[in-house]
Amino acid sequence: MNSDYLGYGLGLRAKHYAFILEHHPAVDWFEALTEDYLTPGRRLHYLKRIREYYPVVMHGVALSIAGSDPLNRVYLNQVKRLAQQIQPAWISDHVCWTGVDGFNMHDLLPVPFTQQALDHVVARVRYVQDFLGRQILLENVSSYVTYKESEYTEWDFLAALAQEADCLILLDINNIYVNSVNHGFDPYLYLHSLPKARVRQFHLAGHERCDNYIIDTHDASIVDPVWQLYQEAVRHFGFVSTMIERDDNIPEFPELLTELNYARHLATEILNSVLPV
Amino acid sequence: MNTLQRIQQKFQSYLLNNAKKKPLTRYLSLPHQGELDQRLMVYANAYRYRLLEVLEKDYPLLSQWLGEEFIEIAFAYIEMYPSQHVIIIEFGQRFPEFLAQTQPYAAYPYLAELAQLLRALNRAVLQTPTAVCMTRADLTAVPISDWADLRFALHPSVQFLSFTWNTLAIHQALTQKKAMPKVCSDAQKCIVWCKQLQGYYLVVTEREYFVMQACQHALCFSELCNRVTERYFVSDPDAATLWIAQFLSRVVDEQLFVTTTEVTTW
Numbered sequence: 001m002n003s004d005y006l007g008y009g010l011g012l013r014a015k016h017y018a019f020i021l022e023h024h025p026a027v028d029w030f031e032a033l034t035e036d037y038l039t040p041g042r043r044l045h046y047l048k049r050i051r052e053y054y055p056v057v058m059h060g061v062a063l064s065i066a067g068s069d070p071l072n073r074v075y076l077n078q079v080k081r082l083a084q085q086i087q088p089a090w091i092s093d094h095v096c097w098t099g100v101d102g103f104n105m106h107d108l109l110p111v112p113f114t115q116q117a118l119d120h121v122v123a124r125v126r127y128v129q130d131f132l133g134r135q136i137l138l139e140n141v142s143s144y145v146t147y148k149e150s151e152y153t154e155w156d157f158l159a160a161l162a163q164e165a166d167c168l169i170l171l172d173i174n175n176i177y178v179n180s181v182n183h184g185f186d187p188y189l190y191l192h193s194l195p196k197a198r199v200r201q202f203h204l205a206g207h208e209r210c211d212n213y214i215i216d217t218h219d220a221s222i223v224d225p226v227w228q229l230y231q232e233a234v235r236h237f238g239f240v241s242t243m244i245e246r247d248d249n250i251p252e253f254p255e256l257l258t259e260l261n262y263a264r265h266l267a268t269e270i271l272n273s274v275l276p277v
Numbered sequence: 278m279n280t281l282q283r284i285q286q287k288f289q290s291y292l293l294n295n296a297k298k299k300p301l302t303r304y305l306s307l308p309h310q311g312e313l314d315q316r317l318m319v320y321a322n323a324y325r326y327r328l329l330e331v332l333e334k335d336y337p338l339l340s341q342w343l344g345e346e347f348i349e350i351a352f353a354y355i356e357m358y359p360s361q362h363v364i365i366i367e368f369g370q371r372f373p374e375f376l377a378q379t380q381p382y383a384a385y386p387y388l389a390e391l392a393q394l395l396r397a398l399n400r401a402v403l404q405t406p407t408a409v410c411m412t413r414a415d416l417t418a419v420p421i422s423d424w425a426d427l428r429f430a431l432h433p434s435v436q437f438l439s440f441t442w443n444t445l446a447i448h449q450a451l452t453q454k455k456a457m458p459k460v461c462s463d464a465q466k467c468i469v470w471c472k473q474l475q476g477y478y479l480v481v482t483e484r485e486y487f488v489m490q491a492c493q494h495a496l497c498f499s500e501l502c503n504r505v506t507e508r509y510f511v512s513d514p515d516a517a518t519l520w521i522a523q524f525l526s527r528v529v530d531e532q533l534f535v536t537t538t539e540v541t542t543w
Contacts, residue, residue, distance in 0.1 A: 035363070035364045035365065035366075036366075038364055039364070039366070039403065039404040040404070040405060040406035040407065041402055041403040041405055041406070041471075042402045042403060042407075042474045043403060044407075045474060062363045062364065066281075067285065068279070068281050068282035068285050072363055075363045097285055099289060100282065100285040100286055100289050101286065101289070102361050103289060103293070103359050103360065104361060104362060104363060104365075105289060105292055105320075105324050105360070106327055106328065106360060106365045106368075107292075107320060107323055107324060107327065109285075109288060109320070112280075112281065112284055112304075114280070114281070116279065116280060116281055117281050120281060144308075144316040144317070144319045144320065145301075145305045145306070145308070145313065145316050145317060145320075146305065146306045146308075147284065147304055147305060147306065148303075148304060148305065149280065149284075149304070182308070182316075183308070183309065184309035184310070211311065212308075212310040212311040213308070213310070213311055213316065213319075215319055
C-alpha cells in the first residue's frame with residue numbers, strides 16, 4: 001500500500017458544500033477541481049473550511065500538458081499558490097491538450113500517440129514537476145477519434161510517459177471502458193499493461209451510450225462493465241485511492257455516498273481475500 | 278511548424294468553425310464502427326454546449342427571460358469571442374459588452390445592463406477575496422480625535438454600476454418571478470458587493486454614490502466632508518457631516534467596509 005493511500009473519495013461540488021460542513025459525511029477525502037478555486041471568493045472559502053476536516057487532492061483540466069503552445073506560467077503560479085494554501089495530498093491533470101495559438105477549447109482533446117508527442121509531453125511534465133516541487137498524476141482521457149500517425153497504443157504511451165517523466169498515473173476506469181468501446185480494444189489488456197507502481201488513483205464515473213459509441217458525460221451512475229473493470233483493477237493494482245466523479249445531473253450527497261460505498265465494498269472484498277492487509 | 282502543432286491547429290480550427298470545415302480525414306483514422314463525422318461532432322458540440330452552459334450559469338435570469346433566444350445570442354457570442362481564458366468561469370466576462378455593441382442586441386440596451394448587473398453579482402461572490410468587515414462597534418470605538426483622518430476601505434467585492442433603464446426593476450421581477458415591468462428609461466445607480474458569501478446590490482442616490490467613490494479613492498473623513506459640502510451642502514456644512522455619518526453607519530451595517538491595516542485606529 002502506498003504511504004499516501006487515501007481510501008475512498010468524492011468529487012467536491014458546490015451543491016454539496018453545505019451538506020458536507022453540516023454532516024461531516026463518512027468520505028475519506030475529496031477531489032477539488034483546481035480551476036474552480038484559483039480565484040478568491042465563495043468557492044475558495046468553502047474549500048478551505050472543508051479542508052479543515054478532510055484530505056483534499058487538486059484535479060486540474062487546464063494544464064494542456066500535450067499542447068503545442070508554451071506552458072502557461074501564470075496558470076502554473078496560480079496552481080502552486082493554491083497548493084500552498086490547501087496542501088493537497090497530490091495534484092493531477094490529464095494527458096491531453098486544451099487549445100492552441102492562445103485559444104482554449106475547455107475540453108480534454110486527444111493526443112496523437114507519436115514519439116514526437118511523447119518527447120514533448122515528457123519534457124513538459126518534468127518542467128511542471130520541477131516548478132511545483134512534486135510529482136504530478138496524469139489521467140487517461142476518454143476520446144472519440146484516433147490519429148493515423150499514432151505509433152503507440154494508448155496504454156503504451158501512458159506507461160512510457162509515466163516512466164520517462166517520472167510522474168504518476170490517475171487511472172480513469174470509466175475512460176478505459178469508454179475508449180475500449182469507441183476504438184475497439186481490450187480494456188483488460190490496457191489495465192495489465194500499466195506499471196503498477198505508477199498508478200496512484202482511480203476515477204470511476206458514468207457515461208452515455210449512443211448507437212455505436214459512448215460519450216463520457218459524468219452525468220449518470222456507474223454501469224456494470226465499469227464496475228467489473230474496477231474489480232479487475234483492484235485485483236491487479238491493490239490498494240489505490242478511488243473516487244467517483246460526477247459533473248452533471250449531480251444527485252444529493254447521500255446517493256453519491258451509496259455509490260461510493262459500493263465501490264468500497266467491492267474493493268474491500270477483493271483486498272481482504274487476495275492481498276495481505 | 279511541427280506535426281503535433283499542425284494537427285492541433287487543424288483540430289481546433291474544425292471546432293472553432295462549428296464543424297463547417299471538412300473533417301480531418303488526413304489526420305484521423307476511421308472509427309472501427311460508425312462515422313468519423315459523428316465522432317467529431319461530439320467534440321464540436323461539447324465545445325459549444327460547454328460554453329453555453331457557462332453563460333447560462335453566469336446569466337441565469339437573462340437565460341430565463343429570453344428562453345430559446347438566449348441560446349442563439351450565446352452561440353453568437355461564442356463565435357465572436359472564442360475562449361482565450363484558461364479558467365472557464367472567465368469566459369462570459371465580455372458578454373455585457375457584446376450585448377451592448379452587437380446588433381441586433383444593442384438595440385435593446387437593457388439586456389446589456391441586466392447582463393452587467395448579473396456579471397457584477399457573480400464576480401462579487403466568485404472572484405473577489407473574502408474580508409473581515411467593519412462593524413458598528415468598530416466605528417463607535419474610534420476616538421473623536423481620530424475621526425478627521427479616518428479612511429474607509431471598501432470591501433474588495435464592491436463594484437459601481439450606473440443604469441439608464443429600469444434594469445433593477447427588471448432584475449427584481451425576474452428574481453421574484455413576478456410580472457415583468459414595462460421597459461422604460463430610469464437613471465439609477467447601485468453598488469454591488471458580497472455579504473456573507475451572497476451577492477447584493479444597494480440602490481444609491483447620486484450623493485451616496487459620490488461618497489462611496491470618494492472612499493474608494495481613500496479620502497479621509499475630513500476631506501470627505503469638505504467635498505460633500507462643496508458639492509451638495511454649500512449652505513449648511515453641519516448638515517453634511519451629520520448626513521455623511523448617518524450614511525456611513527448604514528454602509529457599515531451593510532458590510533460594505535472592511536477593517537484594514539490602513540485604518541490603524543481599529
